[in-house]
Amino acid sequence: MTTELTEPKKNLLEYLPAIYQEPEQEGAPSLLGRLLRAYERILLDVDRGAEDADAEEENRRIEDEPLEKKIAHLHLFFNAHETPEEFLNWLAGWAALSFRPELSVSKRRKLLAQIIPLYRIRGTRKYLEEILRVCLDAIPSVNDHEMPAMQIGTHSTVGRDSYLGGGPPHFFRVQVIAPKLNAAELETQCRLAVSLIELNKPAHTYYELEIVSRQMQVGTHSTVGLDTILGPEAS
Numbered sequence: 001m002t003t004e005l006t007e008p009k010k011n012l013l014e015y016l017p018a019i020y021q022e023p024e025q026e027g028a029p030s031l032l033g034r035l036l037r038a039y040e041r042i043l044l045d046v047d048r049g050a051e052d053a054d055a056e057e058e059n060r061r062i063e064d065e066p067l068e069k070k071i072a073h074l075h076l077f078f079n080a081h082e083t084p085e086e087f088l089n090w091l092a093g094w095a096a097l098s099f100r101p102e103l104s105v106s107k108r109r110k111l112l113a114q115i116i117p118l119y120r121i122r123g124t125r126k127y128l129e130e131i132l133r134v135c136l137d138a139i140p141s142v143n144d145h146e147m148p149a150m151q152i153g154t155h156s157t158v159g160r161d162s163y164l165g166g167g168p169p170h171f172f173r174v175q176v177i178a179p180k181l182n183a184a185e186l187e188t189q190c191r192l193a194v195s196l197i198e199l200n201k202p203a204h205t206y207y208e209l210e211i212v213s214r215q216m217q218v219g220t221h222s223t224v225g226l227d228t229i230l231g232p233e234a235s
Contacts, residue, residue, distance in 0.1 A: 043067050080113035142172060143172060171206060178213055
């Protein structure tokens, strides 16, 4: 059994019973056909060429694309990379996601496209690291390895590779490397990182955030507080 596909009708008059389909003379459509032209421009994806040109000349320009074409493009509204910017917050609501105001449109699209798979590992080190990687203009790393107690000759730098009595429980470190950001951008990224960590870390954990920026280099970036800092900045 075969099914033949038929071409869609080109005008609304063809959908009406035969009694309404008055024969059209060449260059002079029937009265009912002329009345239906306005609805065809709204509903059907039909290129009428000369008719639309005449409409523009008469200041009756059609501003929106026809409904048929909008329906054909409907799937794009559910694509994080294709949906119009004004629909991003609406689409994010479907994924229980709200955007931080500091995020650019491109980062919002990227986060929205990845958030559903990331929900599967929510509460893990990898999840927090991926959220920071997508949202920050820097390179993040999350370390949740327990810091051992001080042992002379093995790990003996307190606060760096050891703690007196061992590391505290439920503690992790976040390091953000931002070598190309100036002081103002660095401050914005630091605030964003803190808000993201607070929102996405497990409630029973606490952390230390370290922001690593470019070091002073005379003649290149040497204005303290503007384009460089002395040593890494920790928050």
